[in-house]
Amino acid sequence: MRVAVARESREGETRVAMVPELVAKLTALGHEVVVEPGAGAGALHPDEAYVAAGAVVADDPYSDAGLVVSVQPLARDLARRLASGTVTVSFLPTAAELDLVRDYRDLGVTALAMELVPRISRAQSMDALSSQSLVSGYRCAVVCAGLLRRFLPLNMTAAGTVPPAEVVVLGAGVAGLQAIATARRLGAVVKAYDVRAAAAEEIRSMGAQAIELDLPTLEGAGGYAREMTEERAALQRELLAPYVAAADGLITTAAVPGRTAPVLVTRGMVEAMSPGSVVVDLAADSGGNVEGSVAGEVVRIGQAQVWGGRNVPAQMPEPASRLYAQNVLSLVTLLTADGGDGALALDLADEIVAGACVTHDGVVRHEPTARLLEPPAPEGGLA
Structure with missing residues (x-):
């Protein structure tokens, strides 16, 4: 044939x-x-x-x-x-x-x-979704490191100590776990959150700290999370806000094929981040996890740069x-x-x-x- x-x-x-x-x-x-x-x-x-x-x-x-x-x-x-x-x-x-x-x-x-x-x-x-998510997760961490104008790892020198950067990853599927692993390899302190119960152990296995919120988990079919109600989403954003504000880099990876990506981070949450912070929204192509992100562009929200992913696997062809x-x-x-x-x-x-x-x-x-x-x-x- x-x-x-x-x-x-x-x-x-x-x-x-x-x-x-x-x-x-x-x-x-x-x-x-x-x-x-x-x-x-x-x-x-x-x-x-x-x-x-x-x-x-x-x-x-x-x-x-x-x-x-x-x-x-x-x-x-x-x-x-x-x-x-x-x-x-x-x-x-x-x-x-x-x-x-x-x-x-x-x-x-x-x-x-x-x-x-x-x-x-x-x-x-x-499983092409997983293989391409692997590429996307790696790329997201590298983009975050490239845009962030500071060291990711701890540096101890005669001139003084430079503390490590803190990176928060929202979503711990294949892409999120690869982003966590890559940011950890680069030396960042990484914290991560996912709505699925099994994700906390997977996050810890990558050397990151699992963010635990007092919310019910949302296990769905095929390894994906179930859609959440707007009331739960609002409460989740409220509980995540302090972690986002404290982060030097934020990477969001929550997406389900064929559905609009959930909004995990509001514009106000990004505006609370420190000057020079970086946000990488892998899901910008499908609506975005971050309010105000634009697929294929870097925009400024508050004092943070927000990178919107567009066909991210094609960036590492x-x-x-x-x-x-x-x-x-x-x-x-x-x-x-x-x-x-x-x-x-x-x-x-x-x-x-x-x-x-x-x-x-x-x-x-x-x-x-x-x-x-x-x-x-x-x-x-x-x-």
């Missing part, structure tokens, strides 16, 4: 869905790998590296492709060129891409969304691409039938395949997306 590797067309996207070092593993499965020219340039992988790895570089890799892999969803004009039965693998935020989902449904394209891969043990190697490509390879391996001829075996009884499948054989199989496309008729029938 021909596997087409798309060149990303969306602004700011530097990643690539397959890297040269993994091409041989795809060809060993029986696939032919065809790469669009320049697909890996943003991640520092030239066309020549793909050719040396056994891939073909062609202007139109989509002709006769059975599988198309990308990071971002395909452009609609490209999607409309795909033959019925083609399989696509990418991130696919369906609520924002309903027109593309309709195209896939009407064309008979099978669309698999990497963010919908279920978070189960058997699917860990395919080489490692982000390598991790994502491994996630894609693991999923493609699951989809590939035994026999070495590269044929796909799309087993919709498999919970990984079923969970990731948005469209197949002219049907929208992802129920929340299907409801968005075809909302139920109002009570009493049509007006």
Whole structure:
């Protein structure tokens, strides 16, 4: 089967869905790998590296492709060129891409969304959300250190002692834990908070102090937190305010795919921070954890700099691409039938395949997306 590797067309996207070092593993499965020219340039992988790895570089890799892999969803004009039965693998935020989902449904394209891969043990190697969150968490800590005009570690010198910086991290999922670990490695004193009960022990395991508030925990499905009421959110902000005010650096990472990020920090809380403080809002792309943050910009609130994240994994395209490509390879391996001829075996009884499948054989199989496309008729029938 021909596997087409798309060149990303969306602004700011530097990643690539397959890297040269993994091409041989795809060809060993029986696939032919065809790469669009320049697909890996943003991640520092030239066309020549793909050719040396056994891939073909062609202007139109989509002709006769059975599988198309990308990071971002395909452009609609490209999607409309795909033959019925083609399989696509990418991130696919369906609520924002309903027109593309309709195209896939009407064309008979099978669309698999990497963010919908279920978070189960058997699917860990395919968990692209976690791999990209790892990159984002590291990047956030480095950005915080770069913007903060002081040392992160304790320094004891003949000229005197420079105390360490204090960094507070809100949200202790994959990104938050990596931000904690990186800030600790850089020498900061780190305190962190998460609404999930299990997070406190994970925070301590990274060498940070867990902030404990006298509030009920909010455990949700798939390792995510449940949405909180506005009353609880307001009380949480009130209790967190002293920790935010005392921090030199604040990193917020609370986000759930497909939902607006919760506001954890108000403008007033940021204005109470000391001059020169830094706030890094990883969730700015999805609404923001910090009131007033702007995705892709550094703004000033009070006397603090507030950095809003925009497609943060793409800011470290080489490692982000390598991790994502491994996630894609693991999923493609699951989809590939035994026999070495590269044929796909799309087993919709498999919970990984079923969970990731948005469209197949002219049907929208992802129920929340299907409801968005075809909302139920109002009570009493049509007006």
